[in-house]
Structures are given as C-alpha cells and as structure tokens.
Amino acid sequence: MKSKKILKTLGVQELNAGACWGESKWLQNSTGNKLTSFNPATGEALGQVVLANRSQYDTVVMESNNAFTTWRDRPAPLRGQLVRDLGVELRTWREPLGELVTLEMGKIRAEGLGEVQEMIDICDFAVGLSRQLCGSTMHSERPGHRMYEQWHPLGSIGIISAFNFPVAVWAWNAAIAAVCGNTMVWKPSPTTPLVSVAVQNICNRVMADHKLNGLFSLVIGENDEVATPMTADPRLPLISFTGSSAVGKQVAQTVGKRLGKSILELGGNNAIIVAPDANLELAARAILFGAVGTAGQRCTSTRRVIVHESIMESLSSRLTEAFGRIKIGDPLESTTLMGPIINAYAIENYRNAIKQAISEGGKVLYGNEHLNLPGNFVLPTIIHMPSQTAQVKIETFAPILYLMTYSKIEEAIAIQNDVPQGLSSSIFTTQLATAEKFLSASGSDCGLANVNIGTSGAEIGGAFGGEKETGGGRESGSDAWKAYMRRQTNTINWSDGLPLAQGIEFF
16 A cells, blocks of 8 residues: 555654654653544554653753754854755655655645645755845944844744644744754644654754754644643743644743744635636636645635626636536545545534535535545535625635625725735736735735735745734745844944943043
8 A cells, every 4th residue: 555655665654752852862652642643535544653741842842952052053054054955855755755744634645745845945945044144234323333233043943833734834944943043843733743753754864964963853742741831931932833823822822921932823714806807717726726725724725705796607607617627535646636624623614614604694606515435525615605704704724615796996805804814815907006906005914915826825935924813923935034033233342432322421
C-alpha cells in the first residue's frame, strides 16, 4: 500500500516519543498516552506517537534556551547558510513529504506538494533576508554624536500550528525566526502529528550537519501539558499561534498578561465581489478554487460571493455547473480535485451550517450531501442567501459557499466588511475606478485585498495576515521578520563634550 511506503520512507510509522530537540534527542515516555493519526480519506490508522508530558516540555524549552545563547551570536549570513541547507533537504524530500501531508490532512496531492514547495520558497526568501536585516541611521541634534537602530533576536519562539497547513505555516515562522537568530519550539496540531515528526527528522539531519542541537525543537502533547504552558511561559518571549479566533483570544490574553509578544493568524470569512463588468470566466475559476481547494479548509477559503444583481443568474449557473464537475475522492489520485474534510466533527459542522442557513432563508443550489464513501467526504455546497444573515458571518471550515447580491459597489464593500473577520478579500472588475475604490482606505478592511485573483493562494513575498478577529498578525514576507526581533536604538558620542538633548544645561 502506498501509504505504508510513504510512512516508511520518512521513518514515521511508530514513535515512542513526542518531544525532540535534535538528532538522537527524542525523549521517550513509557507511560505516555498514545496519539493515533488517521487518514481522513479512508479512516485508516496511519501511525502513532507517544505524547510528551510537562516535564519533557520543560526539558525541550530549556535546551532551546541553551541553544539560543550560541545561535544568536552566529552572524546572520551564516545563520542563512543553515536555512539554505534546510531548503535543499526539503527539496530532496518534497514528494514523500507532500504526499504525507495529503495522507494525514486530506488535501489533494498537488496541494500537498505545493505546501512543501512553500516551505522551500520561504527558506529561499529567508536566505536572502539573512543579509538584509537592516536598521536605520538618523541625525543627532547633539554635535559629535551618531544615532542608529539595530535589531536583535528575541530568544526561543513558540510556534503552535493548525491542521490545515501542517508544515508550511511552521516554515513561515521557523525559517524567518532562524535567520533572525531565534530558536524554535513547535507544537503541531494533534490531527497531523506524523508529518511534524517527518519535518523534525529533516531538521535533525540539518542541525547535525552544522553541529547543533536545539535550534528546531518539537513537542507533541495535549493542551494541558504543552499548549497551555507554552502560552504562559516567560521563557518564550513570542508565541505564534494559528487557529480559531476563539482560541486565539485566549492565547492573546495569556501571552499579554505576561507582557509577551504574539503573532495571531486566526479565522477568515473571505469574500469575492463580482462587479457587472467582471470577466465571469475568470471569476468563476477563482471562486471554484477558493471554495473547493483544500475542501474549504483554508483560512483564506472563499466563503462569500457578493455578486451584482444583473449577473447573479449567469454566475450562479456557471458555478453550479462547475461544482458538479469536481471529482471528489482519493486525494493521492492526480485527477482528484477535492479530498475529504478532516474528521466527523467537521462533517457535523458542515451539516449544521447548511441547516441554519436554510432556516435563515437560504436556498441550496448545489450540494448538501455527506457522500457514502469511506472517510469524511461531502459535496461542496452553494447556497443563495437573501442577505448576509447571522450564519453567513460565522466561519465554517467546510466547502460551503454563500451567494448574495448587491446593486452599488459601496453596498458590496459594506457587506464584505460587515463580518468579524478580516483576512482575505477580492474583487473582479475591469474598471480601474472600481478596483481603486476597493483598495482605498474606505474599501476592503482585510489584511489581503486582491483584484482579479481569488482570496486563496497567497505568495510568500508579501506579509500574510489579517485584521479584526483574524488577529492582526503578519508572517512570511515583506518586513514580517521584525516581529521576531527586538529593536534597539543606539547613540554614540565620539566628541570630547557631553551635550544634552533639548539644549538642557545641567552642570
């Protein structure tokens, strides 16, 4: 069976440990609870890990802190050499690692491989960044003085990642934080433990080549033993959390209470506005991928389409026809376009959301069916809503698309912004004025705003993140690296005098 071959290739079938900080540094836990990973497409048990306990968590954080004391003093370009080697190693293992993402999470093979490619891309970005961690210089009002600012690493960074991007989001944080001089402690989703073990194995080999331990560390454990202590741990000055808005608020409160820093990548309820002059073929393709890609389980998935009333019938017909042609099934098959959703709980959420939308006046145009297949398969669903009801404002991690109409562009933007979340947004139009209105300060209130492309599939070069209940965090490109560092302003007096600022005379 292909799944066994993939697991064997990556050495992740069984593991009697759930914590590690380097090669041969796996911490065994003979009395720990076992966590079984299941294939959401078949229900098959893929493998097990033994969960780490609180004592092992403390050991890993201590070792990460120890590693930081030497890693921070390595020049940034030399730190970049290690991240470059990590990218090379990921290239070597791209196919089996991507297929393990598919096995364990359920996204189709092309998306699984794409997720590993995203890891490779962010390593490439970070290598260049290692020579660009620039500060500023400024003129001093005091004669014979020079002022400038520089950036220093924070320490050990805590990374708590979600199931839907089980490795890429870790890499966004880890590659950037590493070249900035930090060390990492990673708590992955309990739904996808095996792929995190595979990544740690890769990291271990890279660390060993550089005679290091503790730069990249892993702790797989229950919330009480790992996640909760992480957020409250003053030894971790920054926590990067990806997950729901509800949990993110708790993380923010706990980290903020100890005056720590947090990067929050939380919920999205992303909309595409389709103007009357839009290229409907282009819009329909973008909506299809945004709504169906990863079975609607991306934070950037398209969940709402706000379409001009004059083209509603035409667009809905295109979408219904396109949804009906989606091949659903084994995500490892090259012709499959939609795999399973993650578990039975997600299926229940799918059902409840559709039921509630219907009760609020929604009309199902396509879908609303749990498929009679092994695994967690549902039909992608299109619902025409009379307005943006309470249900539409809730993010449901499932392939459910709500269609609504508008008459004026200002109305469409108001509908788009009238949700608690603020991650990704798009408009399809061929009119420059309409596009610029959407991108203006009175336009989209989201962290990502696109024109004539969909809400999903962000590139690593731009800063990724959103506003409102999406958390305000930024990761990946642009100047997101600054979140992983502390700013220091320096003033140097090279004169023989001691003039004071503001012209103050003291003695």
